[in-house]
Amino acid sequence: MKASKTPPQNLEAEASVLGSMLLLPEQIPLIVGKLDQNDFYMTQNALVYSAMLHLIDKNIKIDLVTLKERLVSCNELDEAGGIKRLIELEEIVPHAQNLKEYVDIVHNYSIRRKMLYAAQITTDLAYDGSIPLDDVVDSAQREIEAVATRFDMINRGSGIDSKDHLMEEIYTEIKSDSTLDRSTGYIGIDYSLGGIKSSDMIVLAGRPSSGKAQPLDAKVLTPNGFVLMGSLKLNDYVLTPDGSKSKVIGIYEQGVKSVYELQFSDDSKSQCTEDHLWLTTTRNERRSRLRKDGKVRTLKEIKNTLIRQDGQAGNHQIPWTKPVEFKSQKEILPIEPYLLGMFLGDGRYDRTVKIWNEEKDLQDKIISKLHIDDTATITEPNIIRIERKKRNNQKSEFAKSLDELGLSIPGSAYKFIPSIYLYASPFDRLELLRGLVDSDGYVNNGALVEYSTISEMLKDDISFLIRSLGGKVTVTEKPKPRYTYKGDMKIGKLAYRIFFSFQNNTVPVSSKKHLSRWKGLKRIAGHAIKSVRYIGKKICRCIQIEDHRGLYLTDDFIPTHNTTLALNIANNMAIAKHRVVIFTLETSKSEIYKTFLSMNGGAFRFKFNPFWKDKWNSLNSEYTNKAHEFCKNLDVQIRDEKELYRNPRKIRNYLLQQDRKRKIGLVIIDQFTLMNHDHNQNRKDLNMEMSSNIIQNMCKDLEIPVILLHQLNRSVEKDVRYPNMSDLRECGALEQDADAIIFLSKVIKANESGGRMFDEKGKDRICSIAKSKLGAVESYSMQLATDTMTFIADNEQEEMIKLKMEEMKGTLSKWE
Incomplete structure (x- = not known):
């Protein structure tokens, strides 16, 4: 493919599609879904079509006035050619009744450009000897499949006239076997x-x-993340409650033993045997302050003194853990952690990356943290639009990084925190959390932070993030909301409310609004042990570590x-x-x-x-x-x-x-x-x-x-x-x-x-x-x-x- 060749396109057909939509809006339902703005070669035409799609979504009739208003609100009127260009679109259409034919022409040229683009990507990958051949083949298949899928859409029809045919198929299917x-x-x-x-x-x-041997399934936290107890070896390192690492110096198989499950005040759970060691403080110790640092106790001791003198559970509390230092990541974080937090909190990625926030100090902070090749504009009072500085139809560095991290899937329900951020340094993890809270969190009573999300993955990731920083977290569920849309009763999505707090020296917010409400905890309370229950027998092992207290961080896991x-x-x-x-x-x-x-x-x-x-x-x-x-x-x-x-x-x-x-x-x-x-x-x-x-x-x-x-x-x-x-x-x-x-x-x-x-x-x-x-x-x-x-x-x-x-x-x- 010679670089001098102009990519396939038909600007007259593109303009005719837009002009026909202005002149005959009743024909729009016949073509919606067959084109998207990326099918237009000229940027002006793509912007106008994008504005039209927005009006259609909002059920607003398309005409020169509404179209101009939408482009003005997006600060895109001049880039789209101005009002003069909009008027020209109505005048240059040969026959507005031929809208469907114009759409076919634009679509076909778009497919040809996409094929050339896919071929170029495949060629570049094939020349790059550092990329494994399997990955080259997989990438080539994905690119061609994407083009083929898009091409098929033009041949499927709108579906408007096919219901009788579908019913006939269904009836025939039922009647026969x-x-x-x-x-x-x-x-x-x-x-x-x-x-x-x-x-x-x-x-x-x-x-x-039944009868299948269970693995040694307790989770133990190491500098590389959680691993199964059964996989630990001599000289491996585990993490202790103070955030430091300690070497495993002994492994002792214990055979089948009785196992108990502890449930804490934040509903987190852990499994261990009766002789497992925990650092706890009792209610009397906390009141008298005679042993303010607590005492190392076996679970058997804890179990026998679980209830306080007033009959309530929670006699024993384990202390806050300090921020965990995971093993240094070799990978460079592709997006600045605070910026990623702002996007996960209230951002969207379709054609461009957009973040919603109306606070001036946060808007300035977002812009200051962008990649050197990216820029941001405030298209509405609260929309920050991130694009590439150089307008060359290339994605912004922010968008490219989101693709690499697997965050290009649309919809808030699918958001998550990539693992390289979950196991980043404490500073980067805290910056990520601050971005999340500044964007969509709320400070309550000066020290308790609330964050809501409909993503179960993000809920789990944020909980992990908070606990890895030494915080205390509790998660509740919001009932699914009911609302009326176009006369129909709808049921919304399940939402999760995350409540968390930190010790005085950890501040999970940075915006002026949130800092004005943040006071920090006056009294430091640990994680209370709510209950201990017997869950059965399992194959167990004991490890000895260099730390003189013998304490390490753990959790649970089971498969078959x-x-x-x-x-x-x-x-x-x-x-x-x-x-x-x-x-x-x-x-x-x-x-x-x-x-x-x-x-x-x-x-x-x-x-x-x-x-x-x-x-x-x-x-x-x-x-x-x-x-x-x-x-x-x-x-x-x-x-x-x-x-x-x-x-x-x-x-x-x-x-x-x-x-x-x-x-x-x-x-x-x-x-x-x-x-x-x-x-x-x-x-x-x-x-x-x-x-x-x-x-x-x-x-x-x-x-x-x-x-x-x-x-x-x-x-x-x-x-x-x-x-x-x-x-x-x-x-x-x-x-x-x-x-x-x-x-x-x-x-x-x-x-x-x-x-x-x-x-x-x-x-x-x-x-x-x-x-x-x-x-x-x-x-x-x-x-x-x-x-x-x-x-x-x-x-x-x-x-x-x-x-x-x-x-x-x-x-x-x-x-x-």
């Missing part, structure tokens, strides 16, 4: 889900397997999972001539194939167990050989390259290539908790949420159904109950993203003492449809034939479902 085109092989599940549809994302979660039912569904679909792809991130490829052999030939599982080697020699292997011949004809691919396919984008790229060869009927990912998105690797919950979002979009874009295997948390075992939505570990996004959620559990029965227990030896299982697009929430009985690894549905239940389906067909025939 096309809903079961992808049958699971289980009538009950098919009835509740309507079969597996293309683009479905289905979560299949099982109760943790199940797969057999998913493989049964995969086998049934493969037999029905659907192509199946299985990504196994935990079990080996050979183990998965053994299960397929067992399901298809009566090849008993013990044949593959070395313990049964003698029996294998005495049995005829004919059944297994036949099963192998049968399985060879099934179109099933098993991928077990764990390190490669932990990244959901790698899975997407692989499926994109394979789907072009032959349409994929089903994808199984085993298991979801082992997936790891590229960014924010230190935040497992955020990784899982981003992974869920990528997989959901993959299902929709490629029209491929996916079954995600997921684990339930341990509360199901502990409480001896059947699972529900809240048991999906660590990732609330799954509940929202999934089209269907299925739980598999062993049957609960009475024990000898009259209590409840899971029937560990029995073969009966309960398959519960907890979520379905059809709204059919049902439970079905199944039996697991362990010799062939096959789930068998209850015959009586299936017969009843067949009768229901016949009744539905009879009702449908009356409509004809």
Whole structure:
């Protein structure tokens, strides 16, 4: 591509689109959504179109007066060519009735420019030998896919005239049995889900397997962040309550011990054994000040003196921790921390970066902290618009950094603090917090700060940030607001209220407004221990550190999972001539194939167990050989390259290539908790949420159904109950993203003492449809034939479902 060539464009068509929208506003609904302002080559035209879109969003009729007013309010009238240019737009349109044709021309030229841009990026990456080839290929695929997706939009139509056609499709689908085109092989599940549809994302979660060893799952804070207790080694460093680090000089395995959970006044929790050490002060010690620094006590001592003399809990308090010094980050923070805090608090990033704030001292502070190549203008009394100084159609450095940090996702609900900021220096973390509070916080009673957000990720990140700086934090939930929009009652989003405080020497605000209200704490109170409860037995270990008190910072964590039912569904679909792809991130490829052999030939599982080697020699292997011949004809691919396919984008790229060869009927990912998105690797919950979002979009874009295997948390075992939505570990996004959620559990029965227990030896299982697009929430009985690894549905239940389906067909025939 020669640099001297002018990019493809048609300025007459661009002007005709704008002029036609002015002359015939009634035609606008036919083209809205087919163009965005980036489709216009001339900056003047892009600004005018952007202003028109704003008026459409506000339901304001477009004419010269309203359009001029909008451009003036954005301080963009002169840049858009002035009022003279707006008048010219009405005059140069050949035929306003040809608006749709003008739109097609502008769109097509825009696609050509985007293709050239994608090709240039790919060329630059290919020449850069420092970039891994995998990343070059991934980037090239993403660029081309983005252009192809945009191109498809012009061919989809507005949807205005297609409702009759859609209804005809739906009626035909119901009348025929096309809903079961992808049958699971289980009538009950098919009835509740309507079969597996293309683009479905289905979560299949099982109760943790009994008898499976648990990891040493306590979280211990180190200079590199939290790690599992079980992963600590001699000479590693852990962090102590005073913020310093201390070397691990001894590790002693303790076997299975009773474990207790402590809950503190800010609702934070920690797990430990009775001999774990805590530095606490009692109520009498705090009153008499005889031991103002407290005493190191075992949990057993604390448990026996938990209640104060007045009968209230909170006798013991642990002291404030000092700001934690994490290991120095090698990466340079791409955005100044205070500036990032202001953006997270009240900023938005679409075409440009905008921050809302009307306080003059903060506006000046924001501008002073911008990158040298960026500039800011106050477009309205409270809108700070950040752009590149040199107008060359390039993004601002601020916007580029937001892209790199993964913060370009629109919507306040998806905001988060990147991990490199969570583990930055105490100074940078405090500056980030000040930016958040100055932008959208409130100082109450001189020392208590309140901050609200609708982002669950940001709520967790801010809590981590405050605690890492030695603060005390409590989080509550606001009830979802109700409001009326265009005559309809709407329900708003759940919001989180974060209340926190610091000791006198830590000031979490910097604006003149907030500093005028800030007084700091007069009395320093620690974290009160509200309760101590027994939670069960776990494998434990003890560590010895150099610190003479033996104190270090800790938390908790637990994982595990199940797969057999998913493989049964995969086998049934493969037999029905659907192509199946299985990504196994935990079990080996050979183990998965053994299960397929067992399901298809009566090849008993013990044949593959070395313990049964003698029996294998005495049995005829004919059944297994036949099963192998049968399985060879099934179109099933098993991928077990764990390190490669932990990244959901790698899975997407692989499926994109394979789907072009032959349409994929089903994808199984085993298991979801082992997936790891590229960014924010230190935040497992955020990784899982981003992974869920990528997989959901993959299902929709490629029209491929996916079954995600997921684990339930341990509360199901502990409480001896059947699972529900809240048991999906660590990732609330799954509940929202999934089209269907299925739980598999062993049957609960009475024990000898009259209590409840899971029937560990029995073969009966309960398959519960907890979520379905059809709204059919049902439970079905199944039996697991362990010799062939096959789930068998209850015959009586299936017969009843067949009768229901016949009744539905009879009702449908009356409509004809």
